[in-house]
Amino acid sequence: MKQSINIFWFRRDLRLDDNKGLYEALKGDNPVLPIFIFDSEILDALPVDDARVTFIHHTLQKIRKLLGEKHESSMAIYHGKPADVFNQLIENHSIETVYTNHDYEPYAKTRDLEIETLLSKKEIEFKTFNDQVIFEKDQIVKSDGTPYVVYTPYMKTWKSTFKPSKLEFFETKPHLDNLIKDKNLPNLSLSDIGFKTSNQKIPDHTVTPTLIKNYEATRNFPAKDATSRLGPHLRFGTVSVRNMIQKAIAEKNEIFWQELIWREFFMHILWHFPHTANESFKPKYDRIEWRNNEDEFKRWCEGKTGYPLVDAGMRQLNQSGFMHNRVRMLVGSFLCKHLLIDWRWGEAYFAEKLHDYEMASNVGNWQWVAGCGVDAAPYFRIFNPTTQIEKFDKNLEYIKQWCPDFQELTYPKPIVDHKFARERCLQVYKEALN
Incomplete structure (x- = not known):
């Protein structure tokens, strides 16, 4: 037997x-x-x-x-x-x-x-x-049992429900000898499953006390190596979310802590509203007449739009599998609002390229920039890709790193005029939403 x-x-x-x-x-x-x-x-x-x-x-x-x-x-x-x-x-x-x-x-x-x-x-x-999370499914909901669809009240309830002293860790080391005693269990090489070693590397995360302490002051500047690189590690569970929450609390950094809560908020949304994986949370936004110009989409994907900060972000993504969070907002907004290309096209491209791709956060953030999601940016908020340089890459360090040809004669002319694109976007969105 x-x-x-x-x-x-x-x-x-x-x-x-x-x-x-x-x-x-x-x-x-x-x-x-x-x-x-x-x-x-x-x-x-x-x-x-x-x-x-x-x-x-x-x-x-x-x-x-x-x-x-x-x-x-x-x-x-x-x-x-x-x-x-x-x-x-x-x-x-x-x-x-x-x-x-x-x-x-x-x-x-x-x-x-x-x-x-x-x-x-x-x-x-x-x-x-x-x-995967501290609170899941129906654990953080409104008093009437319905799900939150705005981040701030969700975050406040999350924090008031969370008790740091009751954060439980699950120490497996004393029990690992209960594993089956067999060192020759089935194994597979990458080639056995039809893959080969990637040239891109997923770096270790850098969640140090210094990074957490300085997070608010440095996180918006893409030239600084000041983000945690935690995304893939939370995505694949090579780190415990409980451990990361504990670190955020230890350093008393509300912003870092709230970024972890944002992740849970988007998971909460996807759980309660699974249709948002491919439909707008606000249904009327699915009436938008997207232009979906394939040539312009290709230029966006390749980082050849003629807008240096947008292009630097896309080239960073293509070459490294990572894009700085601040730049993600800009390139997402540019695709949906300057080029009037369906957010689902951008979401699918990020899903293919991002090492830290996680459906809940990716869909949630793309719907945020397109204006069609929960707690989204209003549709008339359209980032100016030139003034964003002045705010977040004043010395052009990030642009020079990822888009070194931006001052060359061979660098492409802007794919669209900002003022024209803004007015066109407002008109198209108004027509769909009224």
Whole structure:
């Protein structure tokens, strides 16, 4: 008779320490088989040198190595559709419970329902836990139970509900010997899953006390290396959000703390309003007559609009997989309002290129710049791409780094006149919204 086991399914929580679902699995009575599935439903849409896949693979190999050296264990890595992988696991093992952490995106919710149904037919429990955020789903809502759609009251309720003294951490180290004793669990190379190592690297995060302390003063200037680079690490769970919240509190920095709450706000919106993944939160904005000029979109993508700060941002994105947050607002506004190109085109391009792509934040921020989302910038707020240089890159350091040809004769002429584009945008938006 096969020994009963439990499974812990790693997804967006690629760390051993302070991992709620893993902690719960390790405290069970059965040895735990840790697994990761390279989901073909997701991977098939990605370029073969996607930096995020390289990063995930590298992180998994580090975890496997550590488990082998210290705990006589490993992690089983699979590739395919999750349902197919679980059918194989059920055939090979006597599984009592599958543990994992919640995922809130529409595809993930559908996938998890499918797996839960599959497991229940075999009388296997499926237990999921909150690990990605501090407050999830219906935990921060208005007094009448309806979801917040404006950030500031959400943030205030979040803060009044949060009790730092009750912030719980999940220490897995004392329990890691409860993992299955097998150092030869299935492994896959990048080429086994149809990928190759990316030339782009996802850097470590830089959440130091100094960065947090100076965050408000320095975060808006793209030439300064003063952002945390935390995005991909929260996205893939190589850091714990509880640990980041604790650091923000320790340094008493409200702005850094509130950026983490913004992330949860957008997750709250996507959970309650899943249609916003591809429809405007404010339906009347879907009446806008976008121009959707493909040649202009291509020039925007390539950083050839003739506006140096816009072009520097797009080139930084294309070359590094990262774009400074302040510049993201400008390039997003420029696409939607200067060029009248549908925010969904920009959202999809960012989804392909950004290392820290997370659907809730990406959709939320794109709808914010287009004016069609929750708590959005009013439609008549149109960033001037030239005066933004004076405010945020006065010495042209950022522009010189990413757009060194901006003073050359070969540099493109502006794709559109700012004053003309502004008036055209106001007219088109008014016609759609009235």
